[in-house]
Amino acid sequence: MKFRNFLILVVLLTTGVVLNSYAQSEDKITAAVMRVYNEHIDKNPNDYNTLFMRANQHYFNKNLEAALDDVNRVIEIAPSKEKELLFDAYMLRASLHDSRKDFKAAADDLEKAAKIEPDNMALTDMKGKLAFHNEEYDVAKKQFEAILQRDARNADAMFMLGCVAAKQNNEEEAMNWVNAAVNLYTANPQVYLNRAYVQELLGKYRDASDTYLVTMSSLDDKGASLRRLFTLADSHYEDVMASLRSATEENPRVGIFYRLRSVLALKYNRYGQALRDLKSIVNNNLMESAEIYNETATCLFQLGDYDQAYSYANKAIAADATSPDGYILRSQIELRQGKGGNYATALKSLDQALVLNPDYAPALLAKARMLIAQKKYKDALPLVTKAVNADPSSADALMLRGWLNKNHLKKAQDAKADFERVLALPDEDVTSLRGFALHELGRDSEASAWAEGMISKTSANGGVAYYYAAALQAAMGNKAQGIKYLESCLANGYGGLYDINLNNDPYVNLAPLRGEASFKTLVSQSQLNFQER
Numbered sequence: 001m002k003f004r005n006f007l008i009l010v011v012l013l014t015t016g017v018v019l020n021s022y023a024q025s026e027d028k029i030t031a032a033v034m035r036v037y038n039e040h041i042d043k044n045p046n047d048y049n050t051l052f053m054r055a056n057q058h059y060f061n062k063n064l065e066a067a068l069d070d071v072n073r074v075i076e077i078a079p080s081k082e083k084e085l086l087f088d089a090y091m092l093r094a095s096l097h098d099s100r101k102d103f104k105a106a107a108d109d110l111e112k113a114a115k116i117e118p119d120n121m122a123l124t125d126m127k128g129k130l131a132f133h134n135e136e137y138d139v140a141k142k143q144f145e146a147i148l149q150r151d152a153r154n155a156d157a158m159f160m161l162g163c164v165a166a167k168q169n170n171e172e173e174a175m176n177w178v179n180a181a182v183n184l185y186t187a188n189p190q191v192y193l194n195r196a197y198v199q200e201l202l203g204k205y206r207d208a209s210d211t212y213l214v215t216m217s218s219l220d221d222k223g224a225s226l227r228r229l230f231t232l233a234d235s236h237y238e239d240v241m242a243s244l245r246s247a248t249e250e251n252p253r254v255g256i257f258y259r260l261r262s263v264l265a266l267k268y269n270r271y272g273q274a275l276r277d278l279k280s281i282v283n284n285n286l287m288e289s290a291e292i293y294n295e296t297a298t299c300l301f302q303l304g305d306y307d308q309a310y311s312y313a314n315k316a317i318a319a320d321a322t323s324p325d326g327y328i329l330r331s332q333i334e335l336r337q338g339k340g341g342n343y344a345t346a347l348k349s350l351d352q353a354l355v356l357n358p359d360y361a362p363a364l365l366a367k368a369r370m371l372i373a374q375k376k377y378k379d380a381l382p383l384v385t386k387a388v389n390a391d392p393s394s395a396d397a398l399m400l401r402g403w404l405n406k407n408h409l410k411k412a413q414d415a416k417a418d419f420e421r422v423l424a425l426p427d428e429d430v431t432s433l434r435g436f437a438l439h440e441l442g443r444d445s446e447a448s449a450w451a452e453g454m455i456s457k458t459s460a461n462g463g464v465a466y467y468y469a470a471a472l473q474a475a476m477g478n479k480a481q482g483i484k485y486l487e488s489c490l491a492n493g494y495g496g497l498y499d500i501n502l503n504n505d506p507y508v509n510l511a512p513l514r515g516e517a518s519f520k521t522l523v524s525q526s527q528l529n530f531q532e533r
Contacts, residue, residue, distance in 0.1 A: 034054070048073070051070050052071065055071040067092070071093045091113050094130070110127055128157075132160065135167075155181040155185055155188070158181040171202050174201070175195075178191070178198045188219075189220065189221035196225070209229060209244070212229040213229070241265075244257055253284070253286065254286075258278075258286065261274075268459075268461050269302075269462050270493050271495045271497075272532045274295065278295055290326060293315040302495070302496045303495075303498075303530055303531075303532070310334065314330065325362070327350065332346070334346040346370060361390045365383070381404055399422055399437060402415040419441050422434060436475065436508065438450060444476050451473070454469070466488040467489045474510055474512040482510070483522070
């Protein structure tokens with residue numbers, strides 16, 4: 001493989017968040033465009049042309065209900081002489097119905113569009129896609145073949161024929177179609193993305209990973225292949241990691257492939273895997289940043305090598321002495337070094353973090369937890385309150401204050417108010433802590449349902465949702481169920497030995513399970529999770 005465009009990937013990944021600058025700039029442009037549309041329609045509610053443009057923008061933004069409202073209005077008020085506009089409106093509404101899996105309504109709109117422009121190639125394409133989504137593969141195939149008869153170089157039709165062949169388990173035909181498009185349009189990233197999609201349909205996940213790597217490294221696809229690679233890793237982690245391993249073997253001096261592997265491993269709390277690639281980056285001088293040192297220190301800390309972790313934490317601070325995060329991490333490591341319990345030393349590092357940013361919620365909460373561990377509950381409360389004021393949307397801060405007030409300061413009403421505030425926050429992933437708030441409010445059946453819901457809606461890879469579920473059941477006294485969740489957590493690769501064996505932070509911990517014989521057996525059987533590899 002030959003790889004060219006590494007610079008954009010370095011920018012994407014060395015920030016620690018897998019995003020790209022294109023998305024941010026596009027968001028700003030989209031917001032500005034929507035403001036113009038909204039202002040104009042407020043003044044001219046029957047301007048069907050602007051309504052149609054806004055409907056398209058809503059569709060692009062995935063605001064399907066808003067798009068449907070606008071296009072319904074367009075079809076209602078546009079005069080019959082506006083044939084081109086009405087054709088486009090019916091086509092858009094058909095696409096919206098298709099997205100909502102209302103295939104009958106989509107077919108009805110296509111028939112209305114056909115009465116206006118029966119020979120329009122976009123209509124043929126939409127009929128084919130509707131048939132495909134409705135699993136009418138023979139019908140879909142005829143539509144896309146008809147497009148190719150009129151336009152032999154139509155890459156989209158080739159892609160859809162590849163999808164049809166894949167659904168009909170004809171691997172050779174499927175790959176022939178998408179490869180033909182690649183051969184015609186070698187500089188267009190979309191044909192490579194299409195090939196990877198068909199490879200995924202065929203279950204060739206390793207091949208799809210290879211295609212994404214070639215695309216992101218050789219073409220300007222605005223981060224699309226990187227996003228898809230990470231999405232694929234949610235369900236087929238080992239295939240993606242194997243593809244990246246081959247890339248590192250073929251390109252041993254290209255740091256970005258090691259970086260990609262480490263970012264993915266860390267995303268799923270596989271610290272041993274991440275550590276190997278991070279060390280490859282550091283030891284071979286492939287990249288250098290405070291973030292890489294911090295991540296290396298985090299992995300070593302989670303795996304129990306506190307002295308090495310301390311060394312890397314200091315390197316992170318030396319690389320960026322202005323970031324409080326380095327001092328926070330170092331404080332966690334210092335606390336555990338030697339025989340442990342080094343509170344005075346650890347608190348000094350936290351005080352250094354707070355000098356840099358006195359209102360930094362993570363530093364305030366870290367210091368509060370250290371005081372709680374020393375049973376200095378009254379001293380911890382002002383720090384947690386300051387964290388809540390600094391970040392009112394922090395579920396962690398609200399939970400910790402509620403936990404303090406309920407369990408140690410005898411302020412039941414204040415605690416209840418904080419737990420209810422947690423319930424009012426967005427509930428996108430386990431860090432919302434909603435289940436733990438429900439438990440503190442005595443709503444354990446709802447808390448258990450929350451944990452099951454999180455397991456079903458998030459990737460099982462890495463076992464994070466199972467870890468939180470195990471901690472929640474442990475807190476509720478359901479040790480048998482907690483052990484079952486822990487078994488699934490470890491089976492799905494969770495690699496934080498510190499979290500499993502030592503972490504006693506309030507409300508999210510496995511402390512109640514550690515005395516169980518089955519706990520020790522599970523951890524012993526999962527040692528590979530906690531090894532550098």
